[in-house]
Amino acid sequence: MTDIRTSPEELKQLVVNRLTEANLRQSHAEAVADVLVHADQRGVSSHGVLRTEHYVKRLTEGGINPEANYSVEETGPCSAVFDGDDGMGHAITKEAMKKAIEMAKTNGIAMVSVVNSSHCGALSYFVEQAAEENLVGMAMTHTDNIVVPFGAKDPYFGTNPIAYGFPTGKNKPVILDMATSNVAFGKVLHAREAGTEIPDNWGVDKEGRPTTDPHQVSALMPFAGPKGYGMGMMVDVMSGILTGSAFGPGITKMYGDYSKKRKLGHFLIVIDPGMFTDKEEFLTNMDQMIDEIHGMEPAEGFDRVLVPGEPEQLKEEAALRDGVPVTKSVYEYLAD
Numbered sequence: 001m002t003d004i005r006t007s008p009e010e011l012k013q014l015v016v017n018r019l020t021e022a023n024l025r026q027s028h029a030e031a032v033a034d035v036l037v038h039a040d041q042r043g044v045s046s047h048g049v050l051r052t053e054h055y056v057k058r059l060t061e062g063g064i065n066p067e068a069n070y071s072v073e074e075t076g077p078c079s080a081v082f083d084g085d086d087g088m089g090h091a092i093t094k095e096a097m098k099k100a101i102e103m104a105k106t107n108g109i110a111m112v113s114v115v116n117s118s119h120c121g122a123l124s125y126f127v128e129q130a131a132e133e134n135l136v137g138m139a140m141t142h143t144d145n146i147v148v149p150f151g152a153k154d155p156y157f158g159t160n161p162i163a164y165g166f167p168t169g170k171n172k173p174v175i176l177d178m179a180t181s182n183v184a185f186g187k188v189l190h191a192r193e194a195g196t197e198i199p200d201n202w203g204v205d206k207e208g209r210p211t212t213d214p215h216q217v218s219a220l221m222p223f224a225g226p227k228g229y230g231m232g233m234m235v236d237v238m239s240g241i242l243t244g245s246a247f248g249p250g251i252t253k254m255y256g257d258y259s260k261k262r263k264l265g266h267f268l269i270v271i272d273p274g275m276f277t278d279k280e281e282f283l284t285n286m287d288q289m290i291d292e293i294h295g296m297e298p299a300e301g302f303d304r305v306l307v308p309g310e311p312e313q314l315k316e317e318a319a320l321r322d323g324v325p326v327t328k329s330v331y332e333y334l335a336d
Helices: 008-021 026-041 049-061 089-107 124-131 185-194 226-241 279-294 310-322 328-335
Strands: 003-006 071-076 079-083 109-117 136-141 162-166 174-178 264-271 324-327
Touching (some): 026 089, 026 310, 079 089, 089 264
Parallel strands (some): 079 109
């Protein structure tokens, strides 16, 4: 399917227009658009503007509060609970990360749980917020059950992503953002939209058998078998049970129950490296590690050795230079 390339500014405005038409508060719509375009710029189209139509549906049917008023309860010098009032998860998590950064700058470390939220998009955006302030950022969230536990036929956990962001001196931040499934379900949705097959280790059909047809996928597989399964469970404990939110099959479905608030939980951690070592030395050593990895001889079939998040950063550079690629049908929906 043909892609259209457009500027980040135009794409953000198109998203804002659609969301505000659905009565979302302007400032919240701008935050959502920023996170969505961030994902598309990095080549993570599964979490990009493709999702706008879904959010509009939830807004119009009552599943998301368009006039959410956030509140924060500091439960200790380094801990807080951020209540999103059932608003847009992207805007909620952006503000919650700002709070975590503020607390970490004051007390060295911050742990902020987010409650009464909704789908928050690409976690890389939020850990990058911390890394840009020379802080270490971590973010995790749970989703509705779509991933089969290792050895099971039916799904129990969600894709339950986790992300890390590390600041550097002269290099770009190191950003690791990964689902604990082999892929995010949004990539299956993108394959459906684009009319392409998928690898046979992405998902299973309703009988629990691997499939290459994105339309037959009823559940996803955990990455690396029992390892991804274990990580997915840990994320659900931190984002669900620890925050007092739902967990496992108890989480409201993203697709369906559009009038029902999802009340998702997220968990954010921000660390000031200066609490444990000399901060400038930390940044210098991060640069040294990156430079040493870049200097390694690549294996057969590879041109160079990259660090986590670098492939996405290279795509972002290309998008800023050549325009952000968007599937034609998605662009037409936004521009209609």
